[in-house]
Amino acid sequence: MPSASGPRRPKLITLILLTALSVLSLNMFLPSLAQMAASFDVSYAVISVAVGGYMVVSSGLQLIIGPLSDIYGRRPVILVGMAVFALASLGCYFANDVMLFLAFRMLQGAVISGMVLSRAVVRDIAPPEEAARLLGVIGTAMALAPLMGPVLGGFLGETFGWRSNFMAYALMGVLMLALSWRDLAETNLAPSASFTAQFRSYPELFRSHIFWAYCLCLIGSVGGFYAFLGGAALVGEGLFGLTPSQLGIGIGSISAGFMLGNFLTGRLSGRVSMLRLMLWGRLSATFGPLAVICIMALGAMNFWVMFAGALFVGLGNGLTLPAANAGVMSVNPRLAGSASGLSGAITILGGAGATALTGALAGGPLGAYVLLGLMAASSGLGLLAVLWIGRLERV
Secondary structure, three states, X not given: OOOOOOOOOOOHHHHHHHHHHHHHHXXXXXXXXXXXXXXXXXXXXXXXXXXXXXXXHHHHHHHHHHHHHHXXXXXXXXXXXXXXXXXXXXXXXXXXXXXXXXXXXXXXXXXXXXXXXXXXXXHHHOOHHHHHHHHHHHHHHHOHHHHHHHHHHHHHHHHHOOHHHHHHHHHHHHHHHHHHHHHOOOOOOXXXXXXXXXXXXXXXXXXXXXXXXXXXHHHHHHHHHHHHHHHHHHHHHXXXXXXXXXXXXXXXXXXXXXXXXXXXXXXXXXXXXHHHHHHHHHHHHHHHHHHHHHHXXXXXXXXXXXXXXXXXXXXXXXXXXXXXXXXXXXXXXXXXXXXXXXXXXHHHHHHHHHHHHHHHHOOOOOHHHHHHHHHHHHHXXXXXHHHHXXXXXXX
């Protein structure tokens, strides 16, 4: 609804879909990775660049997207991002050479503008507590994307071949471009004058201990998610012999927990402090996988048990991420876009590292233990960051 004293609010569904498409671009085609490697006659390590390399490129783009939106506005940057994503998806669909495919795949990273700037839009139109609530509501609904994405991608890959995933991406990009053009009004009503003026303000973020504490919390939280994405296919296929459709359902398990966590955040924000929500989330994400490791060690070596550990990580992230994202953008509201982009870039770099580490270590008969252990370790880093935030806020 329009606001008498602020920018016109876009429909919540627009922000949900912008965020959801950014997530789908990462995980929908994961069940087809082995099929893609065979199609291009390359190793799994080469084709996995479509995941790890994409995250690195997305990380770099966020450093540009955030400041651009603070200078030129959220709307034009999102529109350009959706257009580039749609065209790059068509390039991936038609590519017959793996290097050409990977080049277009990196260009797909422009879609990250939807995730980065939907958060900035929320911060433009709402104070921190309401922003955390809105981000929780958005997270609840958009969690269907990573939940259903691998399932849909697995079905498309088995039925029509892996390229059908990228045609689906192209159609989604066109639809999001049209929806954003129609519904997304400009919410940045106090744009920065120039890149020079923008970057002169960056030291305010860099010198802020609480900004880095929130970033560390985000890295630890999202790192557990990316560790799972990086190792789930390797462990699921290699250790348990899962089909792409079964693997898609298993990968979606972490999103089921994420949906529940976001739902709880939306209900509890305003009644429970943001710090307490983050603490509850980190405890779930850290000790849930450790408990599952113990259960598996006692003899319950089953892929459904392993995926149950991912549910705890998803639940913890759903409780943590809305408050952490609202907090990092509230350090300096004038730099909401830049803070979102910078923290997002740092987070994705951490996620890329977690993906690479999991891919290198999670093979073999102990792969399930290694995968869950890395998820717990990353989540534990986020727990330490929440404790640091609590200490800084008491000062």
